[in-house]
Amino acid sequence: MSDKPPAPLTEFLHLAPPDQRLDHALVVAGTFKVDKFNEMLFDLTGTHLPDTIRRASGKRQAEYFAGRYLAALALRHFGVEQFDVLADEKRCPDWPNGFIGSISHTDNFAVCALAPTSKLRAIGIDCQEILTPKKAAKLWPKIIDENEYSIISAANLELNYGLSLCFSAKESIYKALYPFIRKFFGFSAAKLCAVNPRQHYLEFQFSSQLATPIGINHPLRVYYQLTDGRVLSHISLGPNQINA
Ligand SMILES: CC(C)(COP(=O)(O)OP(=O)(O)OC[C@H]1O[C@@H](n2cnc3c(N)ncnc32)[C@H](O)[C@@H]1OP(=O)(O)O)[C@@H](O)C(=O)NCCC(=O)NCCS
Secondary structure, three states, X not given: OOOOOOHHHHHHEEEOOOEOOOOOOEEEEEEEOHHHOOOHHHHXXXXXXXXXXXXXXXXXXXXXXXXXXXXXXXXXXXXXXXXXXXXXXXXXXXXXXXXXXXXXEOOOEEEEEEEEOOOOOEEEEEEEEOOOHHHHHHHHHHHOOHHHHHHHHHOOOOHHHHHHHHHHHHHHHHHHHHHHHOOOOOHHHEEEEEEEOOOOEEEEEEOHHHHHHHOOOOOEEEEEEEEOOEEEEEEEEOOOOOOO
């Protein structure tokens, strides 16, 4: 990757300043414009284009490229050049030895969090547009149960905000823990047990399916930020927090 971004790249992707708020992890993010995406960006930036993505829609190519380009920038920050972040058959990214990371994208925003495994053992990041009240009213039973619903209400959060936070947090948990569990687990595997809007975190209790293999026996926090109509959530676990 050269130091000066090529013009088609700057037209497509606008980088946000690096965010170091996540302990020990570097977070690289940017907004992108799908209509400015061109497949040649893969070649121009030396980003590997898997066959599955070559055959995908322009939108999927654009979000995949944005995520992988941010991953390359983050790796480069830690001195790793030209590493192709491939994925397993479940789309879980395969990071170079000594690193752990996570990627997320919406229609126009992408983010990658990366950390050395000496500092963090698990990391999950997720961004979502805030759900409309109508969608939230329809979707909530698929994502949370009645007890989680009451915790959101008791925190005085509108359902669409509370559900968006919880949905995003659960997806962050999935991305962080999937590499240890290596099989699908649904939204009931982590239950919301507390919300702290002042300190911007949600707390989750894990089912034994998740907790036992990785030795977690207490609730864990997922932190969030609300910006530009979207939620960005993240969870990270240090070497002392996970037995894996
Ligand atoms: C996999 C899933 C979490 C992706 O979330 P999403 O909102 O659809 O999409 P995002 O843009 O936020 O994230 C996509 C990225 O997540 C990463 N990802 C996908 N599957 C992954 C996995 N199994 N493990 C870790 N990371 C994964 C990939 O980097 C992917 O982007 P890419 O394919 O371009 O590389 C979601 O589709 C899903 O299956 N959710 C149900 C499982 C769940 O959330 N359970 C709740 C447990 S409490």
